[in-house]
Amino acid sequence: QVQLVESGGGLVQAGGSLRLSCAASGIVFGIATMGWFRQVPGKQREVVAVITSGPIERYADSVKGRFTISRDNDKNTVYLQMNSLKPEDTAVYFCYANHRGTNYWGQGTQVTVSS
Numbered sequence: 001q002v003q004l005v006e007s008g009g010g011l012v013q014a015g016g017s018l019r020l021s022c023a024a025s026g027i028v029f030g031i032a033t034m035g036w037f038r039q040v041p042g043k044q045r046e047v048v049a050v051i052t053s054g055p056i057e058r059y060a061d062s063v064k065g066r067f068t069i070s071r072d073n074d075k076n077t078v079y080l081q082m083n084s085l086k087p088e089d090t091a092v093y094f095c096y097a098n099h100r101g102t103n104y105w106g107q108g109t110q111v112t113v114s115s
Helices: none
Strands: 003-007 010-013 018-025 033-039 046-051 057-059 067-072 077-082 091-099 102-105 109-114
Touching: 003 091, 018 033, 018 091, 018 109, 033 067, 033 077, 046 067, 046 077, 057 067
Parallel strands: 010 109
Antiparallel strands: 003 018, 018 077, 033 046, 033 091, 046 057, 067 077, 091 102, 091 109
């Protein structure tokens, strides 16, 4: 059974930082493409950052230079370091894994940035 368990969300003031973590189980983590998406009510889920097994990183334009995705294959964990947070970063953040062609999602963690 595949599980993606996020942690690290919360409330932070604009300009502050948060680090999200996602612990994966039930997959061969080292070969999986991992990522973070976010969603606000009434809008589609959007990609924030993705990291391949390479690892190669990709970022949404809106977070480039502020967010950093990383992975620790020994701990089966992917991270999202979020700096210089803005109110428009407020959303539910979801961990994502693509493993052998199948997509998996975490339950989501709320990030709220106050102005």
